[in-house]
Ligand SMILES: Nc1ncnc2c1ncn2[C@@H]1O[C@H](COP(=O)(O)OP(=O)(O)O)[C@@H](O)[C@H]1O
């Protein structure tokens with residue numbers, strides 16, 4: 069047993085080494101958000117500005133919108149920043165979230181192989197473009213992961229009068245992956261398939277292969293992001309004050325300007341979208 | 352081939368640059384996996400030694416269970432620990448989810464069965480040699496366990512290295528329970544997964560090369576220390 | 586004084602100590618393994634005094650007999666009865682195997698290990714282990730890894746390890762089987778020292794000259810039976826059993 073002592077001491081040292089340096093970041097907020105915001109590089113641009121001002125570190129766990137909301141439902145996050153208006157409304161109605169505010173938006177784009185077998189390049193009507201893809205039975209990959217992007221894609225299929233579930237059953241051309249945006253784009257590049265992506269991830273994506281942006285600008289392709297605080301009445305341990313500070317900053321003129329400033333190759337990825345009166349519902 | 356060349360060049364540049372973010376990730380990877388190995392060793396090695404030494408009813412069942420646990424998919428282990436550590440779970444009060452401690456726990460759960468099974472094999476051979484002599488000294492199985500662990504320490508160092516390799520290569524479980532939070536719970540493997548997701552395949556591959564280099568260096572260092580110590584000891 | 590007389594000062598294991606664990610009475614001892622009858626009914630009594638040499642050709646069952654006496658094997662029939670309760674008898678005996686197992690530690694740590702098991706306080710252990718090493722002429726190799734010693738040195742280390750416990754009875758299984766003449770002489774000198782210090786040595790050997798040099802009495806074992814048990818002088822002068830006589834003439838090899 070004597071021998072076990074130094075070993076235990078070593079373990080203690082090791083675990084101590086894992087702890088964040090004491091006093092360096094006394095305050096932190098856990099933000100459950102989406103892969104699109106993280107992988108587009110927005111957070112890396114945005115959050116240090118907030119931390120520098122407030123001393124509050126922001127820890128981002130990037131998941132699909134559905135998963136992010138689930139994590140928050142279990143009380144494992146202090147706030148969420150997501151993009152699925154229907155799911156967000158449900159989350160608030162269930163009493164898990166409070167103070168939902170619009171923060172920003174970008175839009176979805178239809179991406180596909182340069183050869184464009186369904187001939188959709190340049191179309192303005194996204195639903196009509198999906199109908200052509202279906203008619204041509206051209207390969208289409210879907211997130212299939214209950215993310216905001218997945219929700220938007222399903223709504224678009226409905227608008228086109230098509231049932232993607234049936235398409236998934238009947239044929240090989242519609243492929244639901246159950247993956248994040250990046251892996252889905254990787255798969256589309258490898259399979260020369262069409263895919264619906266948020267613009268931010270598409271712009272930041274490196275492994276495009278023959279993929280090209282084919283359809284954009286349809287009003288139905290709008291992609292709004294909201295911030296929601298986890299309800300401290302439900303989950304008393306959440307760091308509510310710091311989470312509120314983050315949300316307030318995101319919709320403040322300063323936060324909005326920082327969002328507008330984030331560009332890749334000169335192109336803005338997100339448009340600030342906060343309403344002037346801070347507690348209003350998103351559009 | 353071009354991809355590999357690019358990746359290799361990036362890897363060299365990354366290592367050479369001493370990028371503080373990368374260093375942080377490397378340091379966390381090493382600390383998490385080392386702590387996981389220590390934690391798992393506290394359970395796995397005595398269990399392995401006991402299984403090598405003792406004959407008790409249910410021993411075979413324990414061995415079969417260990418072998419099955421070796422095949423436990425990391426994602427399943429991660430999910431189970433996630434549900435345990437979640438604020439809505441039984442251990443939620445600890446507030447460990449999405450922290451390095453949760454990642455240590457996940458990796459330890461994954462490698463403890465490996466350490467137990469491998470150490471059982473190593474120590475069973477030694478026990479065959481020692482058993483009669485220790486019985487003559489009046490040492491029962493319980494007393495034999497620490498003796499075997501001590502005298503088998505050089506062979507067990509290799510077992511621990513195997514555990515370390517497996518722990519540091521793991522991605523599914525630490526992703527779930529750590530959350531891959533930049534600057535806090537991002538380790539080499541989750542960083543690689545993230546860069547892959549972003550489509551930056553050369554960078555992902557380069558990080559993979561860095562990880563390999565680290566694991567290689569740790570292995571070489573431990574083997575050298577081990578051999579030096581073994582030369583001095585028995 | 587080379588070794589503590591066990592009766593007088595107490596062995597490694599402290600505690601209440603009755604007069605002696607000897608004599609050892611063995612009756613009707615049978616042992617079989619692997620479908621082979623190895624001991625076929627063995628009876629004898631071993632009393633305190635000069636070494637008892639268990640002699641017989643290879644495969645006679647000498648090693649098995651020693652393991653039975655030491656309690657490492659359980660007989661199918663018969664009894665191994667000490668003059669003390671089994672627990673205490675167990676504590677006051679030690680054994681050196683034909684192929685001694687060296688722990689993966691220094692020579693000194695090898696000697697200290699059973700002392701620790703016997704409950705000797707840490708401070709006493711090292712001193713006692715060093716003294717035991719010195720008695721077998723290994724003081725200068727105390728820090729050397731035991732497994733890197735020569736065969737003769739390992740055998741002496743094994744003797745020191747067992748003798749350090751100051752057992753009342755010490756079983757030695759062919760302690761010189763694989764040694765050259767010089768190493769054999771060294772080991773025999775140590776055995777004599779141990780016996781002179783009051784420890785009862787029970788030792789197997791297939792070497793008659795060695796038995797003549799060391800034995801107080803001889804137990805002649807042949808094909809799993811004690812064919813003759815006699816004082817050494819009598820045994821070597823006039824063996825009664827024909828197998829013993831043949832063995833002494835060098836005719837009986839198995
Ligand atoms: N565990 C065992 N299983 C089967 N046979 C054994 C076992 N141990 C010893 N024997 C056999 O018993 C006989 C006596 O062995 P042993 O006591 O070692 O002889 P020796 O007198 O040379 O020391 C030998 O034939 C040996 O092969």
Ligand SMILES: [Mg+2]
Nearest residue numbers: 647648683759
């Ligand atoms: Mg023998």
